[in-house]
Structure formats: C-alpha cells, structure tokens
Amino acid sequence: MILALLLIPTLAAVLSLLVRHDVLRRMILIIAVAGHTGVTLAAWIHEPAPLHNGWFALDKLGLLFLTITSILFLTCAFYAVGYLSGESRRKTSDAGDDTLFPNTPEAIFCACLNAFLATMTLVMVSHHFGVLWVAMEATTLATATLIYFHRNRHSLEATWKYLLICSVGIALALLGNYFLVIAASTSEKTAIILSDLVRQGHTLNAPWLKAAFLLFLVGYGVKMGLAPLHTWLPDAHSEAPSVISALLSGTLLNCAFLGILRSYQVCCAAELASFCQELFVIFGLLSMGWAAVYILGQPDYKRMLAYSSVEHIGILALGVGIGAGATFGAMLHAVNHSLVKVTLFLAAGNILAAYKTKTAANVKGLLSCIPATGVLWVAGFLAITGVPPFGIFLSEFTIVKAILDQGHMGVAIAFLGILALIFIGMAMTFLNMAQGRRSEELCINHKTDSILTIIPPASLGILSLMLGLYLPPMLSRLLHDAATAIGGF
C-alpha cells in the first residue's frame, strides 16, 4: 500500500515527461492524484503494514497529514487543469512591469507536480530520519521548478531565495540527523528509525538529542516558515502560480511541520518535552507577531496570504508547544488551515486572472465583477480569521482554552491580541477588494468564472465550514490519535 502511494505519482511523473499530448498529460495528472487519494482513503480503513524494517510506515500522524495533502492535491489538480488550459502558451506580460516572459513547458510542470506529490508522500511515510531528510530536500527541488513557472524576474528572484534559503536550512537539518545518530549511538541498535528511537527514548544522549532537536527545529523550521526563518515564504508564495502557492501553503508547510514533529516525538520519549515546548511557544508567538507586522498594510494580496500562512504556522507551533488539549487543536488547525488557505490561494488565482494585478488597491468590486470568486474570497477571509462557524474558530478556541487552562494568561493575551490585529489588517484589504465599486474597464475583458476554477476552492471552503459545524467521529479519533502521538490528547 505504501509502495502504491509512492509509485503512483512517481510513475505519473515519468509518464508526463514522455507523453507529448497535453490533454493526455492532464488526464494522467488527475488519474494519478485521484488514485493516490483513493489509496490514502483506503489506508483509513486498513492500516498499511510497515516496509523495509520499519523505514516506511504510516502512523496516525502521517496518515493525517497524508490525507490533507492528498485531498488538497486532488482539488488542486482539477484547478491546475483549468489553470493550464487558461494559461496561454505564448509569452505573456508580467503583472508588475510590462516585460514579456514565457512559461515553463507544461510537461516539466506536470512532471514536477507529480514529483512534488511523490516526495511529499515520501516525507509522510518515512520513519527513518535519513529518508525523511532526503525526501524533504527533494520536495524543495521539485517545487523550485514549479515556482519558476512564469519565467520572469520576480519569480526567478523568488525561486533563487527559496532554493538557497531552504537548502541551507535543510542542510542544517542534515546536521541534526547526524547528531541524532550520535545521540542514539550509545544504544545497541543505531538505525535512526522513529519507532526504535521512541522505544528506547531514555537511553538517548540528552545533550546531543537537544542539539539535534534544535537543528531540526531551525532546519525544517525554515521550510515550515517559522519566523524569523520564514523569509523565503512570502516571496515564493506570491510569485508562484496560485495553484502552486496553494499547494506550498496547504501541504508543504505541513510536511515540514511533520519533520519537526517527528523529532519532537523522539524528544518526548526522551522526556525532553518541556524543553521543546518552550521553543515551540516562543517560535509560535514570534511567527504570529512577525506575520502581524507585515499583514497590516500589506499592499499585495498574495503576500498577505503568505504571511497569513506564517501566522497559522505559528499557531500550529504554539498549539503543540502548549500541549495537552492544544495539541488536538493544533492538529485540527492544520487540517482547517490547509483547507482554507488553499481555497484562498485558488480564489486569488482567479482574481489575478481577472484583474491582472496583485496589488490589492487595484482590485475593487469582486462581488459584482466575479461574484463566485468574490463570495469565496469573503468566505475565505472569514474562515481564515477564525470567525465561527468555520473550522478555524474551533481549533483556535481549543488552543486558547488549553492556554488558559494552564494559566498562561500572557500567552493567551498575546495570542488573541495578535489575532485581532491580523483580523483588522486582513479585513481592511479583503473587504475593500470584495466590496468596493467595480471598475468597468477591468471588468469588461475579464474571464468569467469557469467551473474548474470555482468548484475546487468552493468544495474546500464548504468542507471547512462543515468541519466547524460537525467533526466526523473518524476524523476526531484520528486527530486524537495523532495528538496522542506527540504528547497531547
């Protein structure tokens, strides 16, 4: 089963490079991702057996993140098909300046998309830290090409920053890997496989384990987007095609988070949980605050979404750091944030296609100009800022409750204060875009909303709304299991 998960997208990637016909290639993409989703859902019912001495296994935590990834990928694949057929093959003019630029060939794009899925799946299923690292670096490389889809200066700059910063960060995580090996070298079995490490947690060498965790935190933290390590994130998210931004934000960040959580699991086993939790809380609040600084008055709406990702990454870290019930909240938050953020990025893609600008001030009257996207945009705004009855409210509430139950009044105040500030910042931008008087010249020659660009984000938005009103018992159990795996409940 795990093999199937890995092989389907890999094969599809190879096929995409070989196939010459565009439509066929898109079909392959959809079929591969749908197959992947199918297998993932099957894994819910039937737990897959570990492979290769436990190097590859799908535990609850991995299953949770894998499911998010797979479902989001499926919706994004549909959107991507609509997007690709909309993107002209000719050189198009840049949104910012009037230079002309070509797009990356579609074959490479599709192949990289599939490879992206494959590498992310590898991250989810690998329980060997070495494999985890390899997979993580591979995701960076696969996505670099995707970010550089529009071959213009801005996306090139973003790609370069992404590559360099993430590579350096992940290199540090490699160092963490070696430190982990050193920490584990006192015990007889030295393979750094998660289950083994967890089992013999107390025998690990504490200083080296601490150092390893710090390196993982900083290394994968770069990729995850914890401030102040997140610096590549807004650039890459704003310059990539919206569907890629959506995937980066909705899946890749979770992926990196999983990397940190894996090391956290080991630390928990070695009774270093409080050491890690303090760091999670600090980084969480720092990320939220940092995001608030840039969200207020942010002129570029895609960058605003990117910073919002930094904020929510901070919330995830904070939730894990608080522990207890907040861990469950964090897991739920990961699900909700991914759903909503993808909705928003896809809607942003529609807006960009209609208005040809990323400057929020130049976008007016979405609700009257492209109503369906406008509704998504407003709903997404409400959802992302944690307004009930959307799911994010639930997860944030759970986290706040845990914070207050533990008596961290200061943390709670900071948390809610930053959320309020971000709400104000986002409200100003989003509402002015959605409402406002429509400008006729922009509205005349726009593409109308097509089904392929509306249904995917809309379905995710509805899913997020549903999660705010009804938490299916299966999901709830999975979330609890995942939270238990990382020391919460």
Place this chain on the structure above:
Amino acid sequence: MILLVLVNLMLLGLSRLRTCIRVVAIQGVMLGVLPLILNGWRPEPHLISFSLVIIGLKGIVFPAILIKLLRDLKEHREVEPFIGFGTSMAAGVVMLVVSLAFGAHLPLPGTAASSLVAPVAFFTIMTGLFLIISRKKALTQVLGYLVLENGISCFGAILVEKQPTQIELGILLDVFVAVFVMGIAIFHINREFDHIDTDKLTRLRT
C-alpha cells in the same frame, strides 16, 4: 584536519571565483578521503567505493558544473563583498576558536575518532554560512552552500559506519540535484539580469 582548516581560511580570503571553485574541489577530495582516514585505512569495499563516489561528485562533478557555469558569466571576481577579505579571515579565526570551544563542550560519545573532527566540521559549517552571508555573487553562495554541506558531511564521515549507505547516497543525490538546480537558476539569473549580484535581487520585500 589542519588542511581542512587552511582550506576554509583560504576560501574566506580569496576573491577569484575560479580559484574558489578549485579550492572547494580540493576540499571535496579531502572529504572523500576522510572516511577512510577515520576508519583507520581499513580497505573495506563499501568504504572505498563510497569514498570514490564522494571524490567523484564533490571533487570533480560539482566543480565541473560550476566552472562550466562560470564560462558563461562575465564576472570572475567577487567584488565588494559585504565583509572584506581581510576581515573575513579574522572572522574565520574567531569562528575557529568558537568551534573549538563548542567541540570541547559537546564531546562525541562513544567514538574513538580524532577529537579534532567535530570542531573542524563546525568550523567548516560556519565558514559556509559566512560565505553565503557575506558575499554577493550567486555563485559564491552556491560555493558557500557546498562548503556548508561539506562540513556537515564531516560528521557523516565520522558516522559512516552507522548510517546506511542508501541514505548517504540519497543525500548525495539530493545535494547533486540541488547544485544542479541552483546552477540552472544562476544561469537564468545571469540571462535575465545580466549579472549574478544577489544584492540586486531585492525587488521582493516586506
């Protein structure tokens, strides 16, 4: 060991890109030899083959890619780095002291390896980071990344016994692809901007 230190210091003081690449190549070769040294020259086949792969990649392939890239570029020198070459050397000495202290603080448990390995690895890592931070040319930054990676794989060399070979190969493959992709990116940067000064790549901010 001492050689590695000297190589790092050289990197900090050099301005010609081509020389820098060569120096990194030398470092790569040394790194390839390192597992053999650390394991007492035991001629085990997988060790030797592993060394050969490292030497091949880091000593030959990477420099070749970069040199190839350099031919297409106009610039051959690192001009006006953020931190001057002399200062860089001084900083290098400071870093060396810090890493020695650090190595002393965190003793390697249970290995009989030379006590110098960890500090030197740290020093190499710091040199790599320092190169990335203080230099402007994109190419130098790739070099810095390579040095960083070399430093990290010093640890790999210590632990070559404990790390499965597949993983090591996977890591190498990743690094290879990374350098390759970065090379492509630099190529594109050069084409788009007519230079590879990263301090001009600041359109995306706040």
Place this chain on the structure above:
Amino acid sequence: MEAVVKFLNPLLGLFMAPLLLGVISRTKAVFAGRNGQPILQPYHDLWKLLRKGVVYSRCTSWIFRAGPLVGLAAAVAALLLVPFGGQPAAISFEGDLLVFAYLLGLWRFFTVLMALDTASSFEGMGASREVIFSALAEPALLIGLATAAKFTGHVSLSQIFAGLNTDAWLTAGPALLLTGTAILIVFLAENSRIPIDDPNTHLELTMIHEVMILDHSGPDLGCILYAAALKLWLLGMLFIGIMVPCRSGNVLLDGAVTMLSMLGLAVLVGIIESSMARLRLLHVPVFLIGAIALSVLALMLVMR
C-alpha cells in the same frame, strides 16, 4: 373632610392661578411707581381671548392646533397631583412627583413643537432656548424633590409635604433651605421670569417663552396663557410646600397660611423682577447648574 379638601384643592388652583399673575404685575407696578393694572386683569384677558376668532399661519399643521390643548390638559392633570401646602392632593400615589415632572415635560415638548411648526426663525430660537434651560432645570427639580422624598421617606407629593413640618426644619433646616432655593430657581426658570426670561420684553430676539407663542391667537392663546398661570401655581406650590412648614392639623389655618404664602411668593417674584435685571442668555445655564449644585448638596446632607 379630607375628601372635600382633595376635591377643593385642584379647583382652588384652577381659579386662583391667574390671580398670581395679577399680583406679580401689581407689585411691579407699585415698585415702578405706577398704579398698574387691576389685580384681576389676567381673568379679563383670558375671557377676552376665549371670545375671539383665530388666525393660523399657512405653514402650520395640526401640531400647532393641538399644542395648546395638550399643554393645558397636562397642566390640569398635574394640578391633580400637587398638594396644597400640607393638604393632600386629589390624586396621590407612589411616584406621583415623577408623573408631575414629566407632565410638565410633555407640555414643553408640545410647546416647542408648535413653535417649530410656524417655520419662523424667532420661534425656533425661543424653542432652542426653552429646551436647553429646561434640560438643566429638570435635574435640579428632581434632585430637589428627591431630597424631600429621602428626608420624609415617602415618594408621593402629598405625603412628602405632609411630613415637612416645623420639626423637619429643626432637624434638616439647611438642607431644606438649599432645596427650597433650588426649587425657587427652577420656578423662575420654568415660568420664564426674570432673571431667566423677561415676560414683558418686546424684542423677539431676547425672548424665550413669549416668542414661542407669537403666532397663536384667540382661544389657543388663551389656553396657553391659562396653562402658564397654572404652571406658576404648580411650581409655586412646590416651593411653598417646602418653605412654609405650617402643618398645624387645622385645615382652615393651614390653608389660609398656604394661600397667603402663595400670594407672598407672587409679591416676591414681583420684587425680584423689579429689582433685578435679566441675566445674559449665556449666563443662564450657569445659574441653573448652580441650582443643580444646591440640590445635590442638599441631597448629600440629607442622606449622609
């Protein structure tokens, strides 16, 4: 006996109220060294007005016609609530003082509206002044009444005034004096007397109450003037009820003293009007806020 008193009390007000106006103008005439109009002149005026026809401005609506009636009805209703000295009022219940105060408010509401109905800038100006002064007089009146209520422990005017005997003055003389002064100021302000307003002025720009009824004529004007006389009676009765603590139990004696005090009050008003100038309009609020301060002080003294 009590039933008779309750019945006679409002009737007395109805009949005697215009007399106060006569007394005031007579006093002023005496002070000015004139003979002055007959003391019963106000009755003649009212009678004359009732027999006349009316002229309406084309701008006005039904509010203009309804206003005088509402005002008079409010005054008559209020008359039923006010005791005559220590004698009980026709109707008394817990909180009747509030109904009393707010009936006057209702009256004012309609007076102001009918002034605005004429579309005249003079009447608008008068209305504007009326509302500001009454808004400030209201707290003074109510806190003043609260002082009396808290002191006697009752919330009905009849019971309050029945309780304000000489003993009361011996125990809480200063507080009652302050209250009385505050109510006197309210009395002057609400009845548009000097130093707040000059009822005899002939310049529209400086008038308050008189300017608001410039356009009324005939029976309407009669209603307004009669209601104004009743208001003089009503508020005067509050003042007398507090300041003259004659509660001997003898109905005739108490009644006579009260009636005489009322006339005395009218003379007092005449004296004030003859001896003082009208305040500048800008200073009137300060004067009224002074009244509020007096009644607040009194309440603090009583409840301390």
Place this chain on the structure above:
Amino acid sequence: MSFFFWGLIIILGGGVLSLFSGHKPKWSSFWGSVGAIIGGSIALVPATKVFFSGQTLSWRSNWSVPFGSFFFQIDAISAFFLIPILVLFIIAAIYGREYLLAYRDRKNLGVPLFFYNLLLAGMMAVVVARNGMLFLVAWEVMSIASFFLVTFEYERPAVRQAGLIYLVAAHIGTAFLIVFFILLAGQGDSLDFDRITAVSPSLTGTLFLLAVVGFGVKAGFMPLHVWLPHAHPAAPSHVSAVMSGVMIKTGIYGLVRTLTLLGPPPAWWCWTLMIIGVTSGVLGVLFALAQHDLKRLLAYHSVENIGIITMGLGVGLLGVHIHSPMLTVLGFAGGLFHVMNHAVFKGLLFLGAGAVLHGCKTSHIDLLGGLSKRMPWTAITFLIGATAISGLPPLNGFASEFLIYLGVFRNDMGEGLNHAIIAIIIIGGLALIGGLALACFTKAFGVIFLGLPRSDHAEHAHETGPGMKASMLILAAGCILLGVFSPLVITSMRHVIAALAPMELSAIQANLATAASSLGYFVKMSLLFASVAAILALVRFLLLRGRSVRQSVTWDCGYARPTSRMQYTATSFAQPLVDLFRFLLRTRKPDSRPQELFPAATTFHTDTEDGSEKYLFKPAFMGIRWVLSRWQWLQHGRVQLYILYIALTLWILLIWKLM
C-alpha cells in the same frame, strides 16, 4: 421546543429560498419575508408560553465539535428577549419587503433577505443557547449576518468604512467573550451553562469585566460604542431598526445571563454598571444632539437608551447586593421593561427614518422640513415614537424610566454617602437624559416634519406604501399599548425577575404588585389627561364654531419676502446645548466669516466627531500600526540577511539551550 425549531427552520428556509430566487425580486422578497413572518410567529408560541408560565423548555443533544453541545433552553429570560426580537423582526420584515423593492434594479435582493433571516435565526439561537460554544457560534453568525446587511450598499465608501468598523468591533468583542466562556468553564471539559458550578470567587471579578467589555461592545456602552453611529446609518432602515431595536439588546441579554451565572454581586459591579449607564446615557444623547443625519442621531440615542437600561440593571444589582427586594424588583423590572420599550419605539423611529429616506432620498435633517403635510402617517407615528423615547407620559418610555426612578426615590436604598452619590447619579442622570432627549427629539421631529421644506428633497417627498405604513402604525400602537398596559406587563415579568434575582417568587410578586399599582395610577393619570385633552378639544371646537378662522403668513417682524431658508435649522436649534457641552463634544466649526464690504458667498457647518473614536481608538490603532511598521525593515529582500537570520537563530538557540 419543537415549535421553536420549526420556526427556526422556516425562517432559514425562507432565507435560502429567497437567496436562490434572487434574480426574481418579487419572489425573492416574498419568500424571505414570508419565511420570517411565519417562522417568527411560530416561534413566538413557545416564547409567550414560557414568558407567562415561567416553565423552562429545554432540548439537549450531542455535538461532535470539541466542548460543544446542542443545548437549547427557553427560560423566562430567553422568552423575555425572544418576544421583542420576534415581534420586531416580523414587523420589520413587512416593512423591509417594500423598502428593498426600491433597489430591485440595482441589487440582488436575495442577499439582504437571506442575511436578514439568518440574522433573525442567529439572534434566536443566541438567546436560547446554553452552551458556550453554541453561544459563540450563534453570536458570530449574528454579527456576520448583520455585517453583510450593514454593507448592503457597499458601493458607498462610507458604508464600507462602517462595515469595517462594525466587523472589527464585533470581532474584538467576541475575543473577550471567548476568554470569558473559557474562564467560566474553568478546568471542566463542558461549556454547558448548567454544568458551571461555583465559579471560583477570585475569578468572578475578571469574568464580570470580560462580560462587560465583550457584551458591551455589542450593546454599545460608551466608549465601546464606536461602531454604532457608523453601522446604523449605513444599513437599510429596517435592518437599522432591528439592529438598534433588538440586536444590541443581545449584549444586554448576555450581561443579564452572566449575572445569573456569577453569583452574588459585590458593590463595585453595581457601581460599574451605573457609571457605564450614566456615561452612555448622557454622552449618547449629547452626541445625538450634535448630529445632522437622522439615522446617526437615532444611533446615538440607542447608546443613550442602552445607558438607561444599564442604569436599571445597576440599580437592581444594588438591590441584590444590599438585600432589598423592592429595589431589586424595581431596578430589574425598569431596566428590562425598557429593553422591550426601546425595541418598540426605536424600531418605530428607524422605520420612520427609513420612510423619510425613502420619500426624500436624504436623511440630512437640515435639508428636510414640512414633511407632516406630505407624509402624514409617517409624521404621526414618528411623533409617537419621539414622545415615547423622550420618556414622556402617557407612553411606554416613561413607564420604564418611572420604575428606575421609583427605585432610587424610595427609601429602600438606605442612607450613607455612597447611596447619596448613587441617588444623585441616577436621578440627575435620568433627569438630564430626559431633558436632553426632549431637546433632541423636538429638534428631530420639529425640523424634519414641521415648518417648511428646506430643500427640493423635502419638497417632493412622498408618503410610503401600505406595508411600510402598516408596520409603523403597529409599532406606534405598541408604544401606546405598552404604556397603557404597563402594570400588566410588569406583573407578568415576575418569572424573568425570579430567574435573575435570588428571591422567592412570592416576594417578587408582592413587590411587583406595589410597583404595578403605582403604574396603574400613572395609567389612570394618562387616561385622565387624555380625556381632559379631549374635552378641551371639544370645547375649542365649540368655541370656534362660527368664528373667523383665517390663514395668514407667519409673523416675521414685517420682513417682506420670507423664505423657507430663514427657518431655524437643526444645527442652530442645538447650538446652545452643543456649545454648553463643548468640553465633551469638541465640535469643530470651521467657519469662514463674511468679510469686506461685499462679502463673497460663505458657508458654515459644524462637525462633531465621536470622542472615543477620535481620541481613543483611532490613536490607539494608529499607534499600534506605527509601532508595527517600525519593524518592517527586518525583511528587506536581501538573501544574505535572511541566511544571517537563520544562522543567528541557530546560534542563539544553541548557546541558550546547550551552554
């Protein structure tokens, strides 16, 4: 309870139907309003039953979300708030149908109709929810639905601004409520209200303050009221009516509910409420005086009336604190009765304002005038509303203020300087509010409906249609009936007060009977007054029969050519008061005085910005923004710098954690 749910379903169903038939305005408005009317009427059944009988209906079921449960309960307090909500929503739905049809060419009517019904459903859920999570969800649904209603005409920048301020205020208020509910639940896993056992005494103070702020934002306590004067004028008038009439009362409901959960009140709670009440009341009415827009004026009056309600609650709470049954009963009865009364007359006034806006296309007071001839029905109903809101007999506004006054006038409070101050605050406050409200509404009614038209807008005004007229008439009748039957109403409020005050029902009944007998006298007085007025009218009619009744011009000092522009304007009318209170209002008068011999055309206008907005919130937000923007240099686009951050972070962590 099933009636309640059926009502809810019909209301939502109507909303959804109207949303999907948005392209056919007739059908859309039909479905929306019929859903609201029928559903609302059905839901009224259990509400009235509970209100009169005092029994409690509940329904509980599991909810899969964390800490949530579907726990609904209609007790007397819920029922008491439900009744005005449902009634006003039904009446405003009749009105809204006609009102919205005027927009049918420009707008999709499905949207406002849907959100109207959603708002109703949300508010119904708020007052019956007995689980913190459920309450918060309903609360936010209510806020969001009303936000979309406020921004109905989002093409106008002022409306967008209003919407933004409202949304932000609502959201921040909710943040306080989140903390409130979490702390209320304590360590427990359930947020059900009935599972809240003894809140730890050290927390009650914090909880009370959190509730005051959280609910106060919605209720519009000064200085948290900033959203109110923006949002109410921006919304369509029937929405302003329900927002002002009942939605802000959910804040009061929340506060009342909190009081039932927190246990015996210390003295400072009473003080807090009273001071908030007086501040909101006096400042609210003062700011109302200085306004030029009718709907903005009315919005400030909502702040004022919320102040009066809060004063009543404060008095009642004082009664609980000092164990005085009479004071408790009078305070709570007065405050809560005012909730109901305000719903009726403020609803009426906003509907009237809507009719003016509808008929004249402007709600700027100084541009109107003489509408009583052109819109007679609107005029008479507005007059009734204005009289009621000024607290004048014989209408309902007086009845509730009377109870609060009576509580303080009576000797139940006891002596002492503290209580003297309370008496002064309440009596002086109410009296001043009454006087100023009178000034404000004579201004509003007098300038808008009386005199001559001041502009073409008013000149060409037209009366509204039958539906709008009918709904205003119903509410006007409500003002009169609630006044006349006030003794009856307050005696039937016994269950509400019993739920709120820790007293025996019989004691409450006895005390209410005393209060009701006073009110009974007041009603008799009112009837007497009315009959005197009727007799006088008859006398006058008889007197004038056969006499000359002439029409002429207004006395103008002999000026030859009077024009309507010579009338006193609302601005001038309010000027002395505005000047007197300029230290609070800070009205700006950027005037250009006429100069030289032949002066050029000159203008004059006054501008009263909201004090707390201008001096508190704006600087605060600007300050925060400034501080945050100081940090923006951190991310300056240089990749070297970014790597440096990584290196520094790593070093700091290694040194901090390992050395």
